[in-house]
Amino acid sequence: MTPQLDYPAIHAIFSRLREAEAEPQGELDHTNAFTLLVAVALSAQATDKGVNRATRDLFPIADTPEKMLALGEEGLIEHIKTIGLFRNKAKNVIKLCQRLIDVYGGEVPSSRAALVSLPGVGRKTANVVLNMWFRLPAQAVDTHIFRLGNRSGICPGKDEAAVERAIEDNIPAEFQQHAHHWMILHGRYICVARKPKCGICPIRDWCLYEEKT
Template sequence: MTTPPAGPQPNEEHRTVTPETVYELYRRLREALPEPETELLYDSPYELLVAVTLSAQSTDESVNRATRELFPVASTPEAIVALGEAGLKPYIQHIGLYNNKARNLIAASRKLLEEHDGEVPRTREALEALPGVGRKTASVILNVAFGEPTIAVDTHIFRVANRTGLAPGKDVRAVEAGLEAVTPAPFRLHAHHWLILHGRYTCTARRPRCGACPIADLCAYPEKTPENT
């Protein structure tokens, strides 16, 4: 999961859309994908924590390739701590920033064992107190593992929110606040996944597939054309 850059973006001055348009936008995304899910592989909140931590500035595909080998060997805080950094790194060395991620995962696992009986906490404050866990990672854990209606803004969601006019903002926190303000309650739980998957496969960075987009007529992006397919 890649972090979007801070600072002004070219489409941040787009008009905002009306509440009726916002509802219809989400309705269409839900119609296209009624039960969206993360593409990260996991079988427990702890495995999800590991996967999301590894996904920073990396692709889900590369993370899944690592965890397919790692989780059969070490899928609990105890097992990860027992591996140690030297034992963990060979599993994740093809992932960006793997040295820092290995260090953080060992430290976070120790903290889970010492302060949370080895369980992943269910509050933002406790999650963000874990080494290597920031607001975005905490939001993903709360949403995916515990069913909280949080919205974690990565580079895809940042792009979609600005392009469409759904929640224009200069930085991640502005976009997050905007999405939380405009997203209707019936769509809050899955909003994160609808937007990230839309950005990953349709509203792509270099060549958005506007001709194949189910919300193109609702979108404020001025540069969309039917040829963008």
């Protein structure tokens, strides 16, 4: 495993990322907490662009749990059938809507424990919603962050839970709110899986990746 970068290097990295984009934004289209929750749940094993194409016509007619229930599972499937695992995802979204109405008065809860109690919602999805909607410094570790964290030494870990802890433990508090978005975008567009674009990487001065290209 790559060693852990020290505090000055991590501070320098996130200062550089903040200079480039002070307010990084997630790339899933949404209009409220509910549509964000659904979009993130649909994005598992799918691209954000693919989810956005599917929800472009869905969210204008189903932006609350009540409206989504009225659409029904088959109606939802018609909108999301271009997304991987669409049948299982549709089933979970409908169950999620019913639980939101029955237990939370139709509102998306702002606690991780409550969110992960919803069908089809895991810790990663819950953390995205907590971070993006409720502005809490929750860290959602996806494949991009896992790869970048281990390659660079920013937040190495043997699994997603370990990387999440490394982010919380080692990234300065001033960067916690946007840390996972900066890392996702960097991993998605610069530190890509097969041929990382080290030549244009703004943080290569501190990165510990031994195979820099």
